[in-house]
Amino acid sequence: MSQNALIYFLKAPKEGDVKTRLAKSIGNQAATRCYTLLCERLLALEVDETVDRFIAYGDAQHAIPPFEGSFGLFFQEGEGLGARMQNAFRHCFAQGYERVVLVGADIPDIDAPLLNEAFDTLASHDAICSPTYDGGYYLIGFHATTFTPKAFKHIVYSQSDVFAKTLDALFPLVVAQGKTLHDLDTLDDLKALAFKASSSFHTYAQALLKTLPRISVVLPVYREDERLQKIIAQTRQRAQTASVEIIVVDTDERTTVDAVALENVRIGFSRQGRAAQMNEGLLMAQGETVLFLHADTLLPDAWDRLVEETLHVTCAGAFSLAIDDAHPWFRFIENAANLRAKLTRVPYGDQALFFSTPFLREQGGFADIALMEDVEIMRRLKKQHVPIVIRSETVLTSSRRWQQEGFVYTTLRNRILSFLFWLGVSPKRFIKRYRAHRD
Structure with a gap:
């Protein structure tokens, strides 16, 4: 067993449950398709072979899409996003992993080097937290000996101060800050991100934008x-x-x-x-x-x-x-x-x-x-x-x-x-x- 575990923290791609702010503009079907393609893109990234990969899935009652690759699977547990992320870390640390990184699925610019670098960074830091431009974060990681539940308590994840409050909660740990990226929440985000790379998501987004008034x-x-x-x-x-x-x-x-x-x-x-x-x-x-x-x-x-x-x-x-x-x-x-x-x-x-x-x-x-x-x-x-x-x-x-x-x-x-x-x-x-x- 590797000492490193990477958790893909995914919601079930159900219409009306994912990318709800984006759906206000483009509809539930198109928003759900965007999220599904982002999940597929994330899971297809080739991370280092020394990293074991897990999907923490958001809905035990909903069928899991046929994602390609070899992944461990467990279901998210707990009331609220903070509790579910905390329990995902506990799940992996309980299996004996020394370093665990959790990443979200709605970041079109994320790539394999960034994921691999997160584990390299943990070698010289107590934790890593990588922000989004809207004040949240898309990646967080700990050692088994530095993991703290405080990082996930008393934080309202819909607000723009999530990253700042998480850093406050992590004090006095030595925390590395990863690259700041855009997440996909709104139509303006989609327009800004659609032409920055090439993937099935980007192709779909470009075609979708051409149909808009x-x-x-x-x-x-x-x-x-x-x-x-x-x-x-x-x-x-x-x-x-x-x-x-x-x-x-x-x-x-x-x-x-x-x-x-x-x-x-x-x-x-x-x-x-x-x-x-x-x-x-x-x-x-x-x-x-x-x-x-x-x-x-x-x-x-x-x-x-x-x-x-x-x-x-x-x-x-x-x-x-x-x-x-x-x-x-x-x-x-x-x-x-x-x-x-x-x-x-x-x-x-x-x-x-x-x-x-x-x-x-x-x-x-x-x-x-x-x-x-x-x-x-x-x-x-x-x-x-x-x-x-x-x-x-x-x-x-x-x-x-x-x-x-x-x-x-x-x-x-x-x-x-x-x-x-x-x-x-x-x-x-x-x-x-x-x-x-x-x-």
């Missing part, structure tokens, strides 16, 4: 009616290309999608609130560009070309505003809104805000606030000196809010709420004044 249009909805169908149809008709996807994000109460027949759209759900719904749409978006459209707003002709032209020179933009009513009062509102946006560079949500998708994700999306999420994101970008382009072409928004609630009341209310937000008042304190957001 260039632009994602997100419509957060709440108690909408058949007018939504017109908005969706005209959004498609007014685009110059077919490389557009429509994402309708309803609330968890399904206030719209069960009442309105929708075709050729992707549907998502979140808790009620425009910011939460738009962030869900951002997670789902497949396009390099994402546009957020109110359910009562029509985009201009060739809007997709206009958006892509803008995002060649910046990361954020919007259209000017027009209102679908001939009353002179609305010309005043339009002119005032467009002048305000031009002077402040802070367009509102009814102007169809659009962004580079990776850029907005890096920003963390919209702030999780009750109102004014559109103002907040633009003010945030201004502080970072991000150019915000407001195009002269107009979106056409419905006058229904003003007609339902009154010209003067709606206009004054919106101005007062904007002023309060500018003063720093929390939107939670004045949301009840905004009737459109109440149940």
